[in-house]
Amino acid sequence: MTRKAYSRDQRLRQASALDKGTFMTDNDGLALATRGLRKSYGSHVALAGLDLSVPRGKIYGFLGPNGAGKTTTMRLLTGLIHPDAGSIELLGRPFGRRDRHRLYDVGALIESPSFYPFLSGRQNLREVATNGAAVTRGRVEELLELTGLIDRARDKVSTYSLGMKQRLGIAAALLSDPTLLLLDEPANGLDPAGIVAMRETLRHLAAIGKTVLVSSHLLAEVQQMADVVGIIAAGRLVREGPMQELLNAEGIVRVRVGLDEVAGAAVALAPLAGAAAVTSSAAEPGWLSVRLAPDRTGEVNRILAGAGIWATGLETGNDLEMLFLELTGGAPVAGGEGTFFGMAGSRAAE
Numbered sequence: 001m002t003r004k005a006y007s008r009d010q011r012l013r014q015a016s017a018l019d020k021g022t023f024m025t026d027n028d029g030l031a032l033a034t035r036g037l038r039k040s041y042g043s044h045v046a047l048a049g050l051d052l053s054v055p056r057g058k059i060y061g062f063l064g065p066n067g068a069g070k071t072t073t074m075r076l077l078t079g080l081i082h083p084d085a086g087s088i089e090l091l092g093r094p095f096g097r098r099d100r101h102r103l104y105d106v107g108a109l110i111e112s113p114s115f116y117p118f119l120s121g122r123q124n125l126r127e128v129a130t131n132g133a134a135v136t137r138g139r140v141e142e143l144l145e146l147t148g149l150i151d152r153a154r155d156k157v158s159t160y161s162l163g164m165k166q167r168l169g170i171a172a173a174l175l176s177d178p179t180l181l182l183l184d185e186p187a188n189g190l191d192p193a194g195i196v197a198m199r200e201t202l203r204h205l206a207a208i209g210k211t212v213l214v215s216s217h218l219l220a221e222v223q224q225m226a227d228v229v230g231i232i233a234a235g236r237l238v239r240e241g242p243m244q245e246l247l248n249a250e251g252i253v254r255v256r257v258g259l260d261e262v263a264g265a266a267v268a269l270a271p272l273a274g275a276a277a278v279t280s281s282a283a284e285p286g287w288l289s290v291r292l293a294p295d296r297t298g299e300v301n302r303i304l305a306g307a308g309i310w311a312t313g314l315e316t317g318n319d320l321e322m323l324f325l326e327l328t329g330g331a332p333v334a335g336g337e338g339t340f341f342g343m344a345g346s347r348a349a350e
Ligand SMILES: Nc1ncnc2c1ncn2[C@@H]1O[C@H](COP(=O)(O)OP(=O)(O)OP(=O)(O)O)[C@@H](O)[C@H]1O
Pocket: 041, 044, 045, 046, 064, 065, 066, 067, 068, 069, 070, 071, 072, 073, 345
């Protein structure tokens, strides 16, 4: 993990934690850490030694193909199930079997939340409120407003749409104003306006120092929203770090030149990132791909112009999506159908 990148942050967080007299451990600066977390369902290994490091005050995008172990992780983090091995540290303290009472500082939305269908949205929130730390009526109203449910707050939850139930789930997770928020695919069923509103809410929470761990399959959304990303496949972490660092390390710039200029362009661009980083595909004649940070796109253009080659097309790909596919073994085969529907399961428990 990129501890170095977090070091300044860690010092800041450490200072503020010390102010509050918080118990400190090796994982200072982390709101959440798992070490060697293992969980099997029968003989099926869902988590094969997961090490997550979620810095405080950040939005952490938790990504992985279907079956990679995201929901299992969230369930372990909230004590719904228990690990076979490994450790969890929540908000600077070990979280064990008997520590569920400490979760008042943690808000969670895991899979489809269950509400009483015969009660209204407002009544359900009040019901959740009575089970946790003290929550005022005003807070319930505030969250109904924030999640756009206020006009339907008196209606029974059984009459809610999928997205409305999801909004209520997000409201319930936020109810106790938690320091750490665990959201498992919160965008599920939300309409575009709902997704934008949720993104703004989460950004606001991070801005005031809360930590958000959010799993999602909407890579473009995560790319816009998350500060840090962790990508898991088959129950293991395959990459973790600040979003911008990962994208810069894995970016791709695509450029189109004349068909008779492809070879010349490849030679000219080779010094930029190494010959192996420049590829062309028979499926897209004239297009070259250069593994390069997107902010260096201008250099591609300049070098080609210097070689007397005029680019007729220049673009950067959806970087997080490419990184995700590459790391999780689902990269589309050039010119082929791709293996997008290949799941982590086939590579699990290696
Ligand atoms: N209750 C269960 N019993 C048996 N196997 C389970 C159970 N829950 C999860 N699994 C298995 O554990 C693995 C991880 O599942 P998990 O739900 O954590 O994946 P996920 O990353 O959340 O996937 P998705 O993106 O589809 O939500 C999968 O192979 C799944 O089949």
